[in-house]
Amino acid sequence: MRRKKLFKMAEVLTFENVFRDPTVIFGKWKEFFGNDNDIVLEVGCGRGEYVIGLSEVYPERNFVGLEMKGSRIWPGAKKMLAEERKNVSFINTMVKNVFDFFGEGELSEIWVTFPDPQPKPCRAMKRLISPRHLEMYKKLLKKGGKLHFKTDNTMLFDYGVEVVGADKDFEVEVVEYDLYSTEDRADLAEAKLVQTYYEGKFSALGEKIKYLRAKI
Ligand SMILES: C[S@@+](CC[C@H](N)C(=O)[O-])C[C@H]1O[C@@H](n2cnc3c(N)ncnc32)[C@H](O)[C@@H]1O
Numbered sequence: 001m002r003r004k005k006l007f008k009m010a011e012v013l014t015f016e017n018v019f020r021d022p023t024v025i026f027g028k029w030k031e032f033f034g035n036d037n038d039i040v041l042e043v044g045c046g047r048g049e050y051v052i053g054l055s056e057v058y059p060e061r062n063f064v065g066l067e068m069k070g071s072r073i074w075p076g077a078k079k080m081l082a083e084e085r086k087n088v089s090f091i092n093t094m095v096k097n098v099f100d101f102f103g104e105g106e107l108s109e110i111w112v113t114f115p116d117p118q119p120k121p122c123r124a125m126k127r128l129i130s131p132r133h134l135e136m137y138k139k140l141l142k143k144g145g146k147l148h149f150k151t152d153n154t155m156l157f158d159y160g161v162e163v164v165g166a167d168k169d170f171e172v173e174v175v176e177y178d179l180y181s182t183e184d185r186a187d188l189a190e191a192k193l194v195q196t197y198y199e200g201k202f203s204a205l206g207e208k209i210k211y212l213r214a215k216i
Pocket of ligand 1: 043044045046047048066067068069072093094095096113114115116196197198199
């Protein structure tokens with residue numbers, strides 16, 4: 001592994017807005033944020049563009065980006081510290097560990113942004129929008145909480161529409177196969193607000209961006 005990457009992976013764990021040890025933060029989010037505001041989680045946040053972008057527009061909400069690769073969150077976490085942005089933080093772990101960090105019903109929204117498609121059927125359970133993960137999201141979200149899913153990948157989006165639609169606990173509110181061709185609608189504003197690294201990459205290749213939102 002390159003030295004620079006190793007350095008970032010190590011340094012990111014020293015940042016006060018990045019958590020790896022759940023015992024430091026479980027049950028203490030209000031204390032950390034200094035308020036009782038809603039908490040929004042982005043899973044597989046990569047560079048964290050979504051949580052960073054939303055945290056600027058919605059200072060009255062708290063944002064947490066969860067990402068297994070520490071080097072990816074390093075630039076965003078460093079920038080947030082430099083700007084003293086207090087309503088955004090990161091967790092460096094795998095999504096399977098999320099209950100070590102949050103209790104049931106602790107989140108108001110979950111964003112799943114451009115997850116790896118895992119195209120082989122035998123790897124479907126690894127998709128961050130699979131039934132296995134939906135069970136986790138349902139427990140994490142409070143009543144009325146929202147799940148947002150953005151992708152460029154048609155196979156993955158069809159799969160997401162199918163599994164979320166089949167889940168009786170979710171009420172699907174929005175399914176858009178070409179988000180940016182929709183008219184200006186208030187309920188799509190947040191979905192259009194931030195373009196992540198992967199969104200930019202696939203948009204440049206001409207892929208249409210898809211968006212699903214469901215309520216619990
Ligand atoms: C295709 S990238 C998308 C990153 C970002 N959301 C974006 O739109 O640019 C998928 C990200 O999910 C992360 N990831 C994949 N599986 C994960 C898991 N089980 N737990 C945590 N992060 C995961 C990967 O490390 C990667 O950064």
